[in-house]
Amino acid sequence: MTQTEQFKKEWMPDYDRFQFSGWRLLQQFRPKDRILDIGCGYNLFKEKLGDRVYGIDPANDAADELVSWEDYKPKAEFNVYLALGSLNYGSEEVVEAQIKKLADITKKGDRIYWRQNPGTGPHPWKDNDDVVFYPWTIDKNYEWAKKYGFYVKTCHPDTGDRIYAEWFKGNEYEYFAFLTQDKE
Secondary structure (H helix, E strand, C coil), X not given: CCHHHHHHHHCCCCHHHCCCCCHHHHHHCCCCCCEEEECCCCCHHHHHHXXXXXEEECXXXXXXXXXXXXXXXXXXXXXXXXXXXXXXXXXXXXXXXXXXXXXHHCCCCXXXXXXXXXXXXXXXXXXXXXXCECCCCHHHHHHHHHHXXXXXXXXXXXXXXXXXXXXXXXXXXXXXXXXXXXXX
């Protein structure tokens, strides 16, 4: 069974279980934010935020667009990106190419909210060799963020073995200037 087929068959969301990368993310969004949810699954943030969210997913019909991140072509501008366990599978080369695409699409001042699964804890695909977790680390967040022009606002463990991170496109000074801007 391919990775996409496996997710379509077995993946179920549980945003209540994550301390930082679940429903608490709703507090991060500003009224004028336009959000691209990469690997949106059942597109649950759309239920809460309506058309401010556009969800893409290669395996779930609830997405606004049934497409992988690699094949996605932007049709609108976004300033917030959710990668909640989606840019998480394959070799270092595969995941870094996904990060590079994200860096190429984002513009100064954009924000990315992450949930990364290094694949070290329990999950339903433990014995499926087709699902290859990238071994995310906190250090790798800082390395790739720096390489691709992002400032890491925060990066720390989330519930279980997950990693929560917030990246800002720009440097630390630009991030603090962003914080002083009107919250609309």
